Amino acid sequence: MTEIRTLPEAVAELIHDGDTVAMEGFTHLIPFAAGHEIIRQGITDLTLIRMTPDVIYDQLIGAGLVKKLIFSWGGNPGVGSLHRFRDAVENGWPRPLELDEHSHAGMANRYVAGASGLPFAVLRGYRGTDLAGRSDTISTVTCPFTGEELAAVAALNPDVTVIHAQQADRDGNVQMWGLTGVQKEAALAAERVLVTVEEIVDELSPRPGGVVLPGWVVTAVARVPGGAHPSYTAGYSVRDNDFYQAWDPISRDRDKFTAWVQANILASEGVLSR
Amino acid sequence: MTEIRTLPEAVAELIHDGDTVAMEGFTHLIPFAAGHEIIRQGITDLTLIRMTPDVIYDQLIGAGLVKKLIFSWGGNPGVGSLHRFRDAVENGWPRPLELDEHSHAGMANRYVAGASGLPFAVLRGYRGTDLAGRSDTISTVTCPFTGEELAAVAALNPDVTVIHAQQADRDGNVQMWGLTGVQKEAALAAERVLVTVEEIVDELSPRPGGVVLPGWVVTAVARVPGGAHPSYTAGYSVRDNDFYQAWDPISRDRDKFTAWVQANILASEGVLSR
């Protein structure tokens, strides 16, 4: 059953050096606070998975904690590049970053396979592109009924998936709503699941568009109001688009970035970053 | 875009002799009224698809309109056998019934493949059973990453899917809620989609657990209050368990069955059966 924990406790217990970690969220509900706690605890040699690595992954990469990234679109949405990601890929700073690169459709299906207990998924994808040739997690299968050849992608099964949600109850049942992306699949594909929530309520009321994860598939819940900032939590906050724009000049420069991490994550226990 | 039609018009336009038709509903939201209209119009030589062929399929089979059934569990839930189904399989009355028989997991994945535009789906199923040997829509594929052999099932793409839902708006957007089973997949896998609804509203309000089918994937909507009886529509009616029990003696006897169809479907335009 789910343990209700503080964020530092939950991160320390669930996430270890060398783990493969998915912190999902499609613009909405990105678990920034948990990512900052990973940086504070210096958990390193991580393989990170995410369809849309966003500013939080830029921060983890720039902090030197990431050895490999499995992804499909690595940009600052609506702004431009993720400069720490680019610096790691282009210049190996602060360490080289290995990539396993897919399309969104491929990544989504990799999670689906992981959540389904299957070793692979089939999709109509990658044909005619150079992507398949660069990843050993893309292959083909032949339909046994029609003979058609289709793309196959290897399942993703993270050691830990971290997501942010609106609410949990005291038994650790979790509900999120709005754009819920691929979070259910990422959670069900993982060995361990950490959910940060805006609030803990006595009883979850079913919501339109609500996605519920029963407590028995959630390893730990931590209450972290505003834990998705500068991403947002529908019903609780709006996206801090200004922060995403401000991140561009901060992240372009190694020194500015390092100073920002020091001031806003390491020294402040994340207060300024919320 | 969706046409709003009377039920007789919609059935006549969308369903033709020889069609492959899925009328889905997992106990809840079974489109009985549409099935009765098929009987009244005498549309025949049908291939019927359904995970849980229930009393409505028993009626269509007993009426001699069905040449083949693709299914996974053919019983009267909580009561016993479907006697018209058994009589057709065991004795060829009123005509022989060809079967393509799966497990629920296999059927669900066949719809998923159909809704996904794929020719097949992969699952961890059928191993060690006699089912695979009796169906040419069950095969195997080998995972290109692990070498594991898994079951493959052929996609289902009905000519027509018929479902019952709580509401549609005037643009033909449909919302259903409660146990929504495999209806979304069955609808999206089909060439044409007919939805009967309890009511047509000015605007759909999002509901907890609500599944919305946009009007642009729905071919026709017909307003048929009570159109799921003796099945039920959450928020509108409860399951008529007495009818399911009463069906057992009616359906055991060919003459009783025939008289019942005559009195309750053919002669009455379905009034008594609602």
Next chain:
Amino acid sequence: MSDCTPDELMTVNAARALAGARTCFVGIGLPSTAANLARHTIRPDLVLIYESGALGAKPTRLPLSIGDGELAETADAVVSVPEMFNYWLQTGRIDVGFLGAAQLDRFANINTTFVDRGPDRPPSRLPGAGGAPEIAANCGEVLIVLRHSTRNFVDKLHFITSIGHGSGRGDRERLGLRGRGPVAVITDLGILRPDPETSEFVLTDVHPGVTVDRARAATGWPLRTAGHVGTTEPPSDHELAALRALTAA
């Protein structure tokens, strides 16, 4: 113990078999009665999962069908049927699958497809597989509840709809099945469990007042017994009251 019927003995013992379970995938009929009884007695926190899409259903009365409205209304979450089979069942994350059967053999393989009736008659058509093949394959372990008679407990199945232990120990591993398979068959006469060496189901317990010979006579294969055949604890007043309240509701 009050007077109770053989079916009540079966159901009470089936509920008790859920003592260690957190989550249970429930077939309709006897399994649903037993699983709901467990929620009212030994396992109030038991998570009931119905293939119609209800995760954590808490029905107050016994559902007639697997898709009764109350299952959805009381559930922690309602999911689509494909999601139920793929994300929840296929992954092996459900502790116990609870099944009935039409025919069962000594390795707890199950037939619910058809039964031969001799050369002059067509086979008797049964409902078919439903969710059972993948429940039997993928749950952590499987419980089977079934009235004991030579009609049900047969020497050879006419069709294998859902696999138990195949032709004996090691078969499940060879087939790559995830779950441990059937661990108990609970009947109105007693309980059968697999022999650790062979996986053949042997009589390990009889209900109070039932003899081993009576169980043997109701079994279509030469039923073996465990070294010691126990007698099940009689239903408590609380168990019987809870069961009767459930079935009367």
Next chain:
Amino acid sequence: MSDCTPDELMTVNAARALAGARTCFVGIGLPSTAANLARHTIRPDLVLIYESGALGAKPTRLPLSIGDGELAETADAVVSVPEMFNYWLQTGRIDVGFLGAAQLDRFANINTTFVDRGPDRPPSRLPGAGGAPEIAANCGEVLIVLRHSTRNFVDKLHFITSIGHGSGRGDRERLGLRGRGPVAVITDLGILRPDPETSEFVLTDVHPGVTVDRARAATGWPLRTAGHVGTTEPPSDHELAALRALTAA
């Protein structure tokens, strides 16, 4: 026509290209601006589909990101990302896919992965594929909107992220792709469309005040022209007002 910028010319013409579309899969940035403008001008019923899960979004202001809250709040339906790609995009049921690009070649193949910068420097890393490879493959047809320069319109892609017409006519069929592929590339100088014989993109229209030579000079391959190069209709006051209202909001 009021005075307008090259970007406004591009966006207005991109919106017009949606005149016949019922449903549009929208990438963020210029495609999103154009698709939203179409909803406010030529196609009020256009169904906007964002890969974040919003079917039928009706944003009142332009979303900065593909996952802005208003997309979900105004959508006809919100679905999971796997469902979006599998049930909605992969099936070919969406009429138009609207894409941007970093590099484009003469067959409208797209690179958004990396750009070589010569032997002394590492390749410049771009965001990557996102939804584009399957949008390009599976939508009924594809529109591309892109500022015209030799940096973007290149003779040879450094990486094929998303397929247009491959190496020419017939390639899409050979690859078994469902959609017709790119039918127009709309730039700030004019419009390119595929030659029916070769599928090579040729200049079919220039915007008012733009010369064919200027478009040629901004293209990294020897740009061919259609037999007759038209001039696009200047933006109407209504179009410009609607666009400016959208981008100001």
